[in-house]
Amino acid sequence: MDILACPVSDCRSELDLEVFTSHDLESEGENIEEIDEALITCPKCGRWYPVIDGIACMLPDNLRMDGKQRIEETAFLERWKERISSEIIENGIPFSLKS
Numbered sequence: 385m386d387i388l389a390c391p392v393s394d395c396r397s398e399l400d401l402e403v404f405t406s407h408d409l410e411s412e413g414e415n416i417e418e419i420d421e422a423l424i425t426c427p428k429c430g431r432w433y434p435v436i437d438g439i440a441c442m443l444p445d446n447l448r449m450d451g452k453q454r455i456e457e458t459a460f461l462e463r464w465k466e467r468i469s470s471e472i473i474e475n476g477i478p479f480s481l482k483s
């Protein structure tokens with residue numbers, strides 16, 4: 385999976401990736417690792433983005449704050465809260481489990 389730059393227009397930083405689950409896929413005789421669930425973090429603006437079912441959800445803040453997206457991303461935080469830093473769980477940007 386190609387990790388793009390942070391989508392925030394005044395940030396565009398390179399991103400960090402922590403993989404939680406993945407599976408091997410054979411493609412043209414080569415084993416490649418396909419990510420299922422992972423956490424993407426931006427070291428510059430402090431935002432976090434989830435990878436859910438192999439899809440990096442890198443949406444602008446306003447599309448994450450409510451509705452189905454908020455529910456899915458909150459469930460992601462709940463699912464991996466033992467492995468995600470308390471900073472993100474408690475004070476994550478744009479939201480956390482406590483906000």
Ligand SMILES: [Zn+2]
Pocket residue numbers: 390391392395396397426427428429430431
């Ligand atoms: Zn950023």
